[in-house]
Each structure stands twice: as C-alpha cells, then as structure tokens.
Amino acid sequence: MQLQAVDFNAPDAAEHFVQSLRETGFGVLKNHPIQQQQVDSIYQHWLDFFGSERKHDFEYKVETQDGYFPPTVSEVAKGNQVKDIKEYFHYYPWGQCPEELKAELADYYTNANQFAATLLGWVEAHSPADVKSGFSQPLSEMIRDSQKTLLRVLHYPPITGEEEPGAIRAAAHEDINLLTVLPAANEPGLQVKAKDGNWLDVPCDFGNLIVNIGDMLQEASGGYFPSTTHRVINPDGGRRTRSRISLPLFLHPRPDVVLSERHTADSYLNERLRELGVL
Numbered sequence: 001m002q003l004q005a006v007d008f009n010a011p012d013a014a015e016h017f018v019q020s021l022r023e024t025g026f027g028v029l030k031n032h033p034i035q036q037q038q039v040d041s042i043y044q045h046w047l048d049f050f051g052s053e054r055k056h057d058f059e060y061k062v063e064t065q066d067g068y069f070p071p072t073v074s075e076v077a078k079g080n081q082v083k084d085i086k087e088y089f090h091y092y093p094w095g096q097c098p099e100e101l102k103a104e105l106a107d108y109y110t111n112a113n114q115f116a117a118t119l120l121g122w123v124e125a126h127s128p129a130d131v132k133s134g135f136s137q138p139l140s141e142m143i144r145d146s147q148k149t150l151l152r153v154l155h156y157p158p159i160t161g162e163e164e165p166g167a168i169r170a171a172a173h174e175d176i177n178l179l180t181v182l183p184a185a186n187e188p189g190l191q192v193k194a195k196d197g198n199w200l201d202v203p204c205d206f207g208n209l210i211v212n213i214g215d216m217l218q219e220a221s222g223g224y225f226p227s228t229t230h231r232v233i234n235p236d237g238g239r240r241t242r243s244r245i246s247l248p249l250f251l252h253p254r255p256d257v258v259l260s261e262r263h264t265a266d267s268y269l270n271e272r273l274r275e276l277g278v279l
C-alpha cells in the first residue's frame with residue numbers, strides 16, 4: 001500500500017482520489033483550493049493561544065462539547081488506557097471562540113466545508129450503484145447546514161519526559177464522522193495502519209491536504225469505504241522540543257440523517273462519545 005498525492009486539477013483526480021480512499025481509507029491532495037497561507041496563519045495564532053493562560057477561560061462545556069479541552073481531560077482512544085499527549089479546542093460557528101481568533105477560523109470553516117462538499121460529491125459519483133443506493137440522501141446533502149461539523153485545533157506540546165509511560169500524541173483510533181479534512185500539520189507524526197498491519201507515514205509535505213474516512217461513512221456505505229486506523233507518534237531527537245499543531249475538520253451529518261438501518265447520525269455519535277469518556 002502506498003499513499004500518493006493526487007493532483008486536484010488533474011482530469012482524473014476524482015477517480016484516483018476515491019480509489020485511494022477505498023483502498024487505504026486515506027486520500028492525499030495537492031494543488032487543492034484550501035489556502036495554505038490561511039492555514040499557516042491559524043497555526044501561528046493558535047500556537048500563541050495554547051501558550052497563554054487565557055485558554056482556561058474557554059474550558060469546554062460537557063453538554064455542547066465546544067471550547068478548550070486541557071491535557072488532563074484529553075481523549076483516551078477507544079480500547080486504550082492512557083491519555084493522549086495533546087490539548088485541543090473545538091470550534092463550532094455557534095460555540096465559544098476567543099474574539100480575536102474568530103473571524104479567521106470562521107472563514108476557514110466556511111471554505112473547508114464548501115470544499116468538503118465537493119469531495120463528498122466525488123465520493124458519491126465514484127461509488128458503485130449498490131453502495132450509492134444505500135445512501136439515504138446525497139452525501140454532500142447530509143452535511144448541509146449541519147451544526148455538528150467540528151473544526152478541531154489540536155496542539156501537541158513538546159515532549160518533556162514526564163509523560164505517562166506508553167502515552168503518545170494520539171493513540172491509534174478511527175474517526176467517528178463521515179470524512180475528515182486535514183491540512184498537513186506543521187510537524188510530521190501522522191501514521192496510517194495498512195492492511196498488513198504495518199504503520200505508514202502519511203505524506204505531510206507542506207501544503208498537502210489529507211482526507212480520511214470516518215466510521216459514519218463506513219456505516220453508510222455498508223463497509224465499502226473503510227474507516228482506517230491512524231495515530232500520531234511522538235517525535236525523536238531535536239523535534240521533541242517542538243510543538244505540533246493540526247487542524248482537522250470532522251464532517252458530521254445533521255443529527256436526524258439516517259446512516260443505516262441501525263443508526264441515525266445522532267445515535268451513532270452518542271454511542272461513540274460515551275466510549276471516549278467525554279460525554
């Protein structure tokens with residue numbers, strides 16, 4: 001298995017991108033319309049925010065799940081014992097956000113959602129007829145005006161040596177949502193589990209856009225699109241002293257959207273959040 005960046009502007013981009021999603025759970029895009037300059041600026045501003053004590057004024061609300069999640073409550077991946085070495089902020093247009101950071105994040109949220117609808121259209125167009133007929137509505141419709149789509153600003157602090165034994169930046173997990181849209185982070189570390197069990201580095205060239213399948217698309221496609229296990233490993237050597245920032249957009253359908261005979265988006269999400277210990 002190999003992950004190769006697909007040129008967004010190539011005539012056969014959709015086909016190759018969806019093929020990569022189907023085979024690996026991941027697709028990597030280059031020459032896409034998400035502005036790297038904006039992503040970079042968000043990384044800089046939020047690095048400052050996580051470095052300040054102000055973050056504690058925005059602590060997350062349990063009922064609504066927006067705001068700042070400190071390292072002490074950071075997720076324990078499903079089936080894991082130790083907490084990840086990370087802190088993060090959950091941004092929703094209706095949720096908490098520091099005033100001076102809001103316009104930039106809101107703009108990115110709009111742009112990335114619009115782009116994501118295009119990608120969901122690609123997935124739909126390249127789904128076999130029996131898979132497509134199982135979708136309760138077009139995939140891009142499922143996320144339209146959704147209040148649940150989540151932009152997460154993640155900060156992985158430098159490694160100090162005081163970490164819990166066995167803890168890594170993000171333990172092996174699958175995402176819950178339909179698709180995740182993730183600009184390459186400012187530092188390496190993201191790995192995906194191949195079918196043979198080996199961990200592969202996800203190409204993290206600056207400017208790449210990484211897209212991966214979540215459990216909800218796996219559920220809605222009857223397993224045709226696999227939600228693939230991934231993780232973020234701890235850095236070595238000189239990189240240990242560096243922070244890592246990343247910005248995943250988790251595409252969530254509106255709560256009433258039917259995913260499968262067993263689940264709506266709402267019933268599925270609640271089940272998973274309870275397992276994560278954050279609900």
Ligand SMILES: O=C(O)CCC(=O)C(=O)O
Nearest residue numbers: 154175185190232246248
């Ligand atoms: O930080 C990354 O590169 C990936 C983060 C991730 O997988 C997640 O938050 O679900």
Ligand SMILES: [Fe+2]
Nearest residue numbers: 173174175230
């Ligand atoms: Fe993830």
